[in-house]
Amino acid sequence: MRQTFLPGEAVFLVAAVLFFAVISGCSTTAPDPMVENWQLSVNGTTEKVLTMNDLKALPAVNGHGYCVSTTGARFGPYTCNGVDLRNIAALVGGVGSGQQVWVSAPDGYLWVFDLDQLNGEGFVTFNENLTEIPSPPLHIILMYEQDGKPLSYDDGGPARIAIVSEQPGVITEGSAWVKWVDRIEIRD
Amino acid sequence: MGGPDRDTGLRTIALALVLIGILLFSGCSDRVSQTIPLKVIAAGSLLAPFAEAEKEFEAVHPGVDVQIEGHGSIQVIRQVTDLHRAADVIAVADESLVPDLMYRPMEDLGKNYTDWYLPFASNEMVIAYTNKSRYHDEINQENWYQVIARPGVRLGFSNPMLDAAGYRALMVMQLAEKEYSDPTLFEQVIADHFPSTINVSTNGTTTTIALPEIIRPSDDKVVIRDGSIYLLSLLAAGGIDYAVEYKSVADGMNLSYVTLPASINLGSADYAGQYRDVTVVLGFPRFSTIGQQRSGRPIVYAMTIPANAPNPGLGREFIDYIASESAKGRPGWPAPLAEGAAA
Numbered sequence: 001m002r003q004t005f006l007p008g009e010a011v012f013l014v015a016a017v018l019f020f021a022v023i024s025g026c027s028t029t030a031p032d033p034m035v036e037n038w039q040l041s042v043n044g045t046t047e048k049v050l051t052m053n054d055l056k057a058l059p060a061v062n063g064h065g066y067c068v069s070t071t072g073a074r075f076g077p078y079t080c081n082g083v084d085l086r087n088i089a090a091l092v093g094g095v096g097s098g099q100q101v102w103v104s105a106p107d108g109y110l111w112v113f114d115l116d117q118l119n120g121e122g123f124v125t126f127n128e129n130l131t132e133i134p135s136p137p138l139h140i141i142l143m144y145e146q147d148g149k150p151l152s153y154d155d156g157g158p159a160r161i162a163i164v165s166e167q168p169g170v171i172t173e174g175s176a177w178v179k180w181v182d183r184i185e186i187r188d
Numbered sequence: 189m190g191g192p193d194r195d196t197g198l199r200t201i202a203l204a205l206v207l208i209g210i211l212l213f214s215g216c217s218d219r220v221s222q223t224i225p226l227k228v229i230a231a232g233s234l235l236a237p238f239a240e241a242e243k244e245f246e247a248v249h250p251g252v253d254v255q256i257e258g259h260g261s262i263q264v265i266r267q268v269t270d271l272h273r274a275a276d277v278i279a280v281a282d283e284s285l286v287p288d289l290m291y292r293p294m295e296d297l298g299k300n301y302t303d304w305y306l307p308f309a310s311n312e313m314v315i316a317y318t319n320k321s322r323y324h325d326e327i328n329q330e331n332w333y334q335v336i337a338r339p340g341v342r343l344g345f346s347n348p349m350l351d352a353a354g355y356r357a358l359m360v361m362q363l364a365e366k367e368y369s370d371p372t373l374f375e376q377v378i379a380d381h382f383p384s385t386i387n388v389s390t391n392g393t394t395t396t397i398a399l400p401e402i403i404r405p406s407d408d409k410v411v412i413r414d415g416s417i418y419l420l421s422l423l424a425a426g427g428i429d430y431a432v433e434y435k436s437v438a439d440g441m442n443l444s445y446v447t448l449p450a451s452i453n454l455g456s457a458d459y460a461g462q463y464r465d466v467t468v469v470l471g472f473p474r475f476s477t478i479g480q481q482r483s484g485r486p487i488v489y490a491m492t493i494p495a496n497a498p499n500p501g502l503g504r505e506f507i508d509y510i511a512s513e514s515a516k517g518r519p520g521w522p523a524p525l526a527e528g529a530a531a
Contacts, residue, residue: 069258069259069415070232070258070259070260070263070346070350070351070414070415071232071235071258071259071260071415071417072258072415072417073257073258100401100402102472107266107270107271108266108270108475108476108477109270109474109475109476110472110473110474110475110476111474112401112402112471112472114401114402117402122404124413124414124418130417130418130421131421131425132418132421132422132427173413173414174414175347175349175350175414
């Protein structure tokens with residue numbers, strides 16, 4: 001004998017299908033307009049505006065990054081991928097002796113680096129226990145990938161400052177890790 | 189198998205599918221919490237007392253999870269105003285920051301981030317040290333400024349760009365020049381130990397300390413760290429001899445310290461006019477929402493509840509609890525607020 005579904009059963013089945021359709025929507029990834037619309041203004045002796053593709057076309061630096069807040073909260077460790085700040089500055093004339101690099105973000109945050117810091121010097125470094133340790137060679141990068149993935153907004157994406165080293169477990173002070181960077185200026 | 193059995197089976201399968209869907213869907217979003225979170229964002233010097241209060245408050249408020257997060261005071265407020273994060277209680281180490289940064293309209297709600305604050309405690313600056321500190325057996329209230337100026341003695345304070353305790357340390361040293369009639373004290377202890385110029389200028393009774401963009405000492409006399417916890421580590425390890433700290437922090441860490449005269453310790457409303465005579469101009473505007481100038485004033489802690497707080501009623505209860513406990517003068521907490529001390 002041929003069986004037929006009752007209306008209530010049909011509703012249940014449709015509801016189940018709809019649920020699975022919604023569930024599948026939870027896991028899909030769409031192109032990120034935040035990244036696509038991001039632009040970086042770089043001002044020195046000349047001016048340039050970089051897109052994410054422009055940034056990624058520059059030589060990449062990989063390293064270990066780990067930072068700590070003023071109150072001792074640690075963020076990381078991360079593997080970081082980005083572009084050395086010196087290479088970005090070089091696009092607009094570079095950074096000379098006595099000049100500084102002002103890095104800012106649309107949330108109103110600004111941090112300033114000098115040439116020594118661009119060369120990886122003058123940072124305070126800690127181990128996992130927040131005990132100070134001699135600083136290994138460091139690089140300031142504009143990071144666009146963290147742990148192999150595009151940098152999320154909550155982590156300061158599309159691009160943020162990271163201070164990285166080849167050696168894992170080196171913690172630096174977080175005040176310099178500017179999030180959501182959209183402007184770099186070379187100033188006298 | 190008969191029709192009714194099959195109907196029951198299909199119904200069971202359909203129900204099971206729906207339930208599985210609900211379970212999986214719930215995994216896509218935040219888990220439903222059984223507790224009510226109370227988000228408190230507080231200045232670093234309040235973290236130790238607030239950690240005590242957290243346990244006590246939760247003990248009498250079952251189902252409430254007090255979540256405390258610490259930053260420098262300006263960053264505390266920026267979490268709400270610039271980064272648009274939800275918070276139930278904001279607590280800062282400088283009451284002036286609340287009206288300066290929060291008495292302005294929110295973008296979406298059309299009302300101010302807040303229109304009020306509760307001053308609830310005060311503090312004062314001290315010179316903290318340990319028994320490893322050079323000349324620790326000599327230093328006292330009369331000679332402290334001479335001891336820290338001695339060759340080989342290392343002084344630490346937090347970064348004025350990042351921490352109110354940092355620019356307050358500079359103010360204390362400048363006020364000490366006048367207090368002890370030693371016009372070279374600031375130079376000897378601080379300014380001479382930076383490669384970039386720290387400009388100190390006087391106009392009438394007002395002295396202005398203008399800092400360079402990069403605050404990196406040129407020798408070991410002065411040590412600057414982002415936050416006071418790092419100074420305390422250095423102090424414990426003997427990496428510095430003395431640190432300019434809040435009295436409550438020194439108390440909380442069981443450190444030895446020299447108290448300073450009320451005329452220079454930034455802890456007394458009676459000397460507010462004198463404190464105002466010193467201004468620090470920071471090297472660059474780290475935050476676009478607040479200027480580079482910090483003027484001397486009595487240290488008064490304040491709390492408020494942002495207009496968009498998820499749990500304002502609970503926030504108010506927490507604020508009232510902190511205020512009542514603070515008034516008791518608990519060890520390691522900022523001092524009770526004297527009558528009329530708030531602005």
